[in-house]
Amino acid sequence: MSSRDTVLASVRRALGVSGQEAPRRQEVADRIAGHPRGIIPARADLPHAEQIELFKRMVVGAAGSIDHLADPSEVPGAVAAYLRARNLPLSVLRGQDARLADLPWSSEPTLDVWIGPSDGKQLAGLSHAFAGVAESGTAIMVSGPDNPSTLNLLPDHHLILVRARDVVGTYEEAWDRLRAAYGPGTMPRTVNWITGPSRSADIEQTLLLGAHGPRSLHILLVGGV
Amino acid sequence: MSVQITSPRFKDNARHALDDAPLQAALSKVGPGFIGRRTAARDLLPEFDALRDSARDIKNHTLAHLDLYLERFEAKVKEAGGHVHFAVDAAEAREIVTRICRDRGAKTVTKGKSMVSEEIGLNDHLVACGIEPVETDLGEYLIQIRGEAPSHIIAPAIHLNKDQVEADFRRVHTHLPPERNLTEPTALLAEARGELRAKFLAADVGITGANFLVAETGTSIIVTNEGNGDLTQTLPGTHIVLASLEKLVPTLEDVSQLLRVLARSATGQEMSVYTTFSTGPRRPQDLDGPGEYHVVILDNGRSAMLAGQLREMLRCIRCGACMNHCPVYHAVGGHAYGWVYPGPMGAVLTPSLIGIEKGANLPNASTFCGRCEEVCPVRIPLPKLMRHWREKEFERHLTPAPVRYGLGIWSFVARRGWLYRPATDLAMRLLAMAGRAKGRFASLPLAGGWTKVRDFPAPQGGTFQAQWKARKSGRAS
Structure with missing residues (x-):
């Protein structure tokens, strides 16, 4: 008997089941197909404009920073301003995402924009979020050539573009959008939820930012309600 | 090869821990920090307790259908191009991981924090096979360079202070x-x-644990604040997930419920910084991510726990709240427990995994104050399960003879009210009279174990039974 069969047989013996019981199988199939929601915190049950305000508050609460821009055309200027304010080289790495490629980068001629995954040598990375979640100020990132996952983790400074219309109240709403985009039961290779910059409290429980991931997380929230 | 077990020497371990001044200094910070942060997070979310019920129900449902969710998870991982390996015990899990590493010609592996890796003693095994494991969680890295075991399931180096860390860095770097x-x-x-960044980029294989496995999508999830586990599963060519079988949850909605209580219970955060969902290897068009994805699902005694009341322990999501709130853990720290899992959850899990013969001391290392159960995000009745092990210990004659005789005398007296009431009444009067001057005893015959480290209060008023009787008759009149 393979170890797989041994483990499954042992689980079934302990549960007193054969694995063939139709009602059990149906219950499991229904749960996966229906993916029922449990308790949903009321804090994000708000009109969209207030969800956006909650998202901004929660990002700051998690030690991130945020700029709210009226229009995508302001993004190159905001990226350059972020780098200048921290005395960083005017250079940023991004993925192939058309929503980033279409930004008017020529408005910032001194800003170098590189395209590709990170090998750890870049100080600043720019990604486009799949969604933002108001209840905790979380940015949801999906992997792929548009926004390689290494950009989320290796640069010292991670800038994330979140469109205001992609801000949802809760995680469950974000899953609905992901299922609509990728199909039910299907996931991109990596989904990163990011809530603030990297940190550690492993030395005497003193909270310090910038453990292995980005030392700073900056959200560029774009557009109105 | 497995982690050395010193649980049978718990009492000696505890005595040493109480005399260890630097350890006591480090432990004095455990309670104030963790307890306050959890309370603050709880108070910010009115639905917190309802979410704990929800989390408990999700885990109960999953465990009752675990065979089917395991099958579904396996099918979905394969569909995404990954591999699932089942391991009956620790030796088999080590073997599977080593084989994958050898087949890839791996020289170094980076590791995200994984208690299952500690449980199976993976690092020593890898070293013996000529493969260098590099722990990347800061706390795990600290204890790796010291050759120690973790003393807490989410803060492995909580027993160390800054000066010790500095000395170790100077010694190693x-x-x-x-x-x-x-x-x-x-x-x-x-x-x-700086040290670990180079290791991340050079590693051939990345090994992580899993906080959850999602049956709906064949996804493994890890939660970190540092980003280390996330880099570990993104940069190397091969990603191996080590997970015990109770990590399964049905759907993404279910895991969202559990994530809402995990960070709040553990560190008091609204959400941990990084929650990474991995499904299979990199896709054809991807520019990064591992080319291979393996999940090793470990049983190691857990399936047997499904049969009885210990099934409730398999709800555990490893937040650490029980030990953060435990007066015994606060006093002796994690190493005294003598194996991988300390605190109340360790006191229940350890006898289940290594046997009551070796683990019998741990369920006794509790005052049954009940704080662990009060804060558990999945409502595990930890005192009840510790009592279960105490009964097993007694049944199997593992309890030391003086304790057994003492309990025998006690039960003889306690079951005879005509004997018990006057005997306790007399004892109370005598103690009250003898302790009248100070109100406490610095030493007392037959109670040296107690009075050695603290005073014994002198009794005041009547016995509990006498007071109870008086109250009842007072209420009736």
């Missing part, structure tokens, strides 16, 4: 200038970041 300043914790963190 000899290629760095000796005159460098490491007095500030930020300098220590920056040095670890």
Whole structure:
């Protein structure tokens, strides 16, 4: 008997089941197909404009920073301003995402924009979020050539573009959008939820930012309600 | 090869821990920090307790259908191009991981924090096979360079202080200038970041644990604040997930419920910084991510726990709240428990995994104050399960003879009210009279174990039974 069969047989013996019981199988199939929601915190049950305000508050609460821009055309200027304010080289790495490629980068001629995954040598990375979640100020990132996952983790400074219309109240709403985009039961290779910059409290429980991931997380929230 | 077990020497371990001044200094910070942060997070979310019920129900449902969710998970991982391996015990899990590493010609592996890896003693095994494991969680890295085991399931180096860390860094990082300043914790963190960044980029294989496995999508999930586990599963060519079988949850909605209670219970955060969902290897068009994805699902005694009341222990999501709130853990720290899992959850899990013969001391290391159960995010009745093990210990004659005889005498007296009431009444009067001057005893015959480290209060008023009787008759009149 393979170890797989041994483990499954042992689980079934302990549960007193054969694995063939139709009602059990149906219950499991229904749960996966229906993916029922449990308790949903009321804090994000708000009109969209207030969800956006909650998202901004929660990002700051998690030690991130945020700029709210009226229009995508302001993004190159905001990226350059972020780098200048921290005395960083005017250079940023991004993925192939058309929503980033279409930004008017020529408005910032001194800003170098590189395209590709990170090998750890870049100080600043720019990604486009799949969604933002108001209840905790979380940015949801999906992997792929548009926004390689290494950009989320290796640069010292991670800038994330979140469109205001992609801000949802809760995680469950974000899953609905992901299922609509990728199909039910299907996931991109990596989904990163990011809530603030990297940190550690492993030395005497003193909270310090910038453990292995980005030392700073900056959200560029774009557009109105 | 497995982790050394010193649980049978718990009492000696505890005595040493109580006499260890640096350890006591480190432990004095455990309670105030963790308890306050959890309380604050709970108070910010009115639905917190309802979410704990929800989390409990999700886990109960999953465990009752675990065979089917395991099958579904396996099918979905394969569909995404990954591999699932089942391991009956620790030796088999080590073997599977080593084989994958050898087949890839791996020389170094980076590791995210994984208690299952500690449970199966993976690092020693890898070293013996000529493969260098590099722990990347800061706390795990600290204890790895000290050759120690973790003393807490989410804060493995909580027993260390800053000066010890500085001394270890100077001892190990000899290629760095000796005159460098490491007095500030930020300098220590920056040095670890620099050292480990190079390891991340050079590793052939990344090994992580899993906080959850999602049956709906064949996804493994890890939660970190540092980003280390996330880099571990993104940069190397091969990603191996080590998970015990109770990590399964049905759907993404279910895991969202559990994530809402996990960070709040553990560190008091609204959400941990990184929650990474991995499904299979990199896709054809991807520019990064591992080319291979393996999940090793470990049983190691857990399936047997499904049969009885210990099934409730398999709800555990490893937040650490029980030990953060435990007066015994606060006093002796994690190493005294003598194996991988300390605190109340360890006191229940350890006898289940290594046997009651070796683990019998741990369920006794509790005052049954009940705080662990009060804070458990999945409502595990930890005192009840510790009592279950105490009964098993007694049944199997593992209890020391003096305790057994003492309990025998006690039960003889306690079951005879005509004997018990006057005997306790007399004892109370005598103690009250003898302790009248100070109100407490610094030493007392037959109670040296108690009075050695603290005073025994002198009784006041009547016995409990006498007071109870008086109250009842007072209420009736």
